[in-house]
Amino acid sequence: MPRLTLIVPAYNVQGYVRECLDSVLQQDFTDFEVVAVDDCSPDGSGAILDEYAERDPRVRVLHLTENVGLGHARNAGIELATGDYLLFLDSDDTLTPGSLSGIAGRLDATDDPDILVHDYARSFWDGRLLPNRRADLLGGAEPAVFPLSERPALLDLPQVVWNKAYRRDFVEAHGFRFPSGSYEDVPWTYTALVTAESIALLDRICVLHRQRREGGKALGTVSRKHFDVFDQYERVFTYLDEHPEFESWRPALFRRMVDHYLTVLEKPGHLPKNARAEFFHRAAADYNRRLPEGFERPGGARGYKYAMLGKDSYPALTGVTRANQVRTRARARNTRHIGRAKRAAMRMIYQSQLRLPLDENLAVFSAYWGRGYACNPAAIDAELARLAPHIRRVWTVRAEHVSRMPKGVEVAVVGSREYWTALARGTYFINNVNFADSLIKREGQIHLQTHHGTPLKTMGLDQADYPASTNMDMADLLRRCDRWDYSITSNRHSTTVWERVYPCSYTSLETGYPRNDVLVNAGAGEVARARRELGAADGSKVFLYTPTHREYQKEFSPRIDLAKLAEELGPDVTLLVRGHYFYKPTGKLAELQASGRVIDVSAHPCVEELYLAADAMITDYSSAMFDYANLDRPIVIFADDWETYKVVRGSYFDLMAEPPGAVATSQAQLTDILRSDEWRSEESAVLRAAFRKRFCDFDDGRAAERIVRTVFLNEEDVLPVVPLAARKPAPSPAQALELVERV
Incomplete structure (x- = not known):
């Protein structure tokens, strides 16, 4: 025992x-x-x-x-x-x-x-x-x-x-x-x-x-659940009635009951406004029914509140709390002053449009802080066009990125009349990051946070433990996250992380990432076309290198000597290099591309096409590995600075102990792995299988459809997730070439 x-x-x-x-x-x-x-x-x-x-x-x-x-x-x-x-x-x-x-x-x-x-x-x-x-x-x-x-x-x-x-x-x-x-x-x-x-x-x-x-627990929100407190004290006093040996505790427990009722009544964010008087009258009834003989009220303002309960005088009680209300109104006025200052900087068009009703058929999209048409929002946009064409889709894009938008996509340039109108009138808001602080969420608007990766590195509140990685104000961050109604995830690991590091009152949708649908649904023709559009020769090996951002590295400087690696791997290997979007373009990759040794695909509009074209991925700590794993193709980790990275940024698991494939900690080791068959060995396949089992839970090719049907069409019957073992990812480049040639 x-x-x-x-x-x-x-x-x-x-x-x-x-x-x-x-x-x-x-x-x-x-x-x-x-x-x-x-x-x-x-x-x-x-x-x-x-x-x-x-x-x-x-x-x-x-x-x-x-x-x-x-x-x-x-x-x-x-x-x-x-x-x-x-x-x-x-x-x-x-x-x-x-x-x-x-x-x-x-x-x-x-x-x-x-x-x-x-x-x-x-x-x-x-x-x-x-x-x-x-x-x-x-x-x-x-x-x-x-x-x-x-x-x-x-x-x-x-x-x-x-x-x-x-x-x-x-x-x-x-x-x-x-x-x-x-x-x-x-x-x-x-x-x-x-x-x-x-x-x-x-x-x-x-x-x-x-x-x-706020919103994290039932009793921390405005709700009639607080009326349950009456039933609970009924049980306390019933116990005293049934046990006369404890009768001496009646005055003390009566005082605790009254104090508890007053706390519920007076604490902001507990009772709905239209229920406060009702709660007071219920409390007054309990007060008078259970008042012990000879009970002495406390002194001061607290005692006065006891007396008002005894008289069942709600207006008199509200007068007692007037001083507190004055202080509360003063704080509210300060908040309104800040809000007015912000609104003063907005376009007048936004202020006027906020007075108009919402457009129930307007969806506002954005991705990567207005950088263009990409990621999960783009995949949802395409599926929305298929399943709900009556919904108008508008993308908010910064002026310098408008040229990257596909033809036929409606664009509202950030800061323009169309932009402020869309923010004011839209019903649906879809983004893989947060919308600007200037957006005022109106009642009836629905925000869908898609995120843009599976977290290996610490995120949200957890970044506070790694100050070198961020100067973010966490309170401001969570105020932005409070606008979310839905948060989508591609695996259970992400769900648990997001709910803890963004502790707000949204609903998690374990649908899979829409951007990964193509990795399951693409056919041989799409894979072959992706290869040829990149200029990769049929039969050659294509390795996609996707290094992540480092807070201690101000510009993108590949940690691999790409020219040397390309030379050592030989002419039958093409290196695709995808720099992180946080980094501005540099001349280094342009020089290498001009020499014909590598292809810089940092500006390629669709990273999923790069995944389809690649025989294998070389990465460090990028979330790209989690997406690419859906293809069940080899992944090689190049981790020459893992100890530094995990100290500066922090990680949710030890990538060196649980990698998705072979691991290299030096360029010489990486070259050996790629020149031999170690990058696609049985041992690497076993590691990849374990990695896929843990991180490819929901990406079965129907994520976008699940989201559209759930969020936009309000359908309750969610499409079941196809088990990992039953999924068939897009064919490998070699398989695709063979299938295309047969046709």
Whole structure:
């Protein structure tokens, strides 16, 4: 029998649950079990739990067949628990190092109390840690074990279960279980505390409780779910009615109830405006029904609010909070001043168009900060034209890139009258980066964030840990991300990363990347044409070199001596070089291209055509490898500066340990790999297969169709993803040539 059982319910936490479980399984104390409860989560949380259970026998997973909510999910975990003590850990929270040793040691030292209360801190998305404001209640406890009557101030701690350890036989003896609804911790916490005969304290922060941004948790959003608090306090006082031996706690719990009701009522972002008066009247009814005989109201403004509840006078209560409202309005005025300053710089046309209704059949596209027609947005544009031709499609493009736009595509030059009109009137907004800060999202507008790669390097909030990689203001970044309604992903790895590093209230669409559809759907003719348009001879080998951007490299200077490599590989090899779009063109590649040794394809409008044309890819840390892997063609990693790169930018996994193919750390080694058959060896194929299994989850050739049907046509029946083993990618160049010649 383990000493501790940690019950971890999981629902829509695939971006956080790995960090949670890692914080548990890496503890120095090991005498515990984890009962992870998949509350019929629609995301990948359940699969992640199973993955951990396969690796560690201390983890057991219970998959519920229907969503029952946090409280009943915890109850299901209690039924499976075998430990001496129960700990409840939210699946987006983490344990601090050594916390389980501290808890177990304190339990031993206090002779197994009914409840052990430990400290915690709130962890914010921007890296701040906010200590428990009543941490003073956990220090200097003499005697070491006591009933609540000796430390009644413990009732002033938040009504949560995750800052305590409960002896399991104590829980079972009294039949404690969590109720339905929000605020489910309230009846459990109060009834357990007043019932416990022995309580001990641990003055140590054991849990980092994640404070997600607005919209991240149900009780952090405007909702009628807050009305559940009335049912929960009904359960508390019913318990007192059924247990007269605890009657002395009625005044203290009444005060806690009233304070809780006032907090819900007064805290911004909780109740809908049209529900505030209703909530107040419900609270007033509870106040008068449960007012203990002889109860003394607190003094000051707080006591006045108690009195207004007693009189059921909502207008009088709103007058009490007028000072706070004045301060709130002052802050709002400051925000409006900033907003007006920004709007003053906008075109008058935008201001006038914002007053007009949305065009329900207008979709606004952009890619790579207005650089042209490319990537996932371009693939969605093409599919939208096929499935929903009634929707007008407008691309916002910077003036210097207009010449790159395909014929027939409607263009709105950034800053023009057409641009501001489209931003004001469009219903759908599709981009692989964020739209400009000047865009004001109107009610009814739908933003689809397509992203433009699978993350190997750190992104979003994680970049804050690597300051050399960015000077981005994270708060500004997340305000832009708050506009997203949908975020598309091509694999579960991306889903979990995006949801954690962009913690906003969008819906993840695990559809695959539309830009990769062609890598599955292209036929022999398209592959052969891509080769010939590049000038590559039939039968030659074409290697596509796709180095990524480096923050410590100001301009694109290939880390490979391309001329030397081309010479050593011989005349039957063509090198295509695709510089990162962050870098401006230099004369170095032009000189090499003039010599006929390499082809600079940095400005090629469609990278997917380059993928089709290449026999293999040479890359370093570029996300291009994840897309190219869909073709099931060889990939060679040239990683001469991996140690520097991962220190400066950070990475989500060790590419050297889990590469998609052969790895070279010097040019001599790269040359040997390419001159031999190592680049396409069986060993490389095995590595590639593992890589594809992990990162090619959803790219089955129908991603664009899924997105159009889901987002634009509001269809509910999503096309099922074709399993990886059943997919047939576009033919290799050799296969394509053979098929074309047959025709």
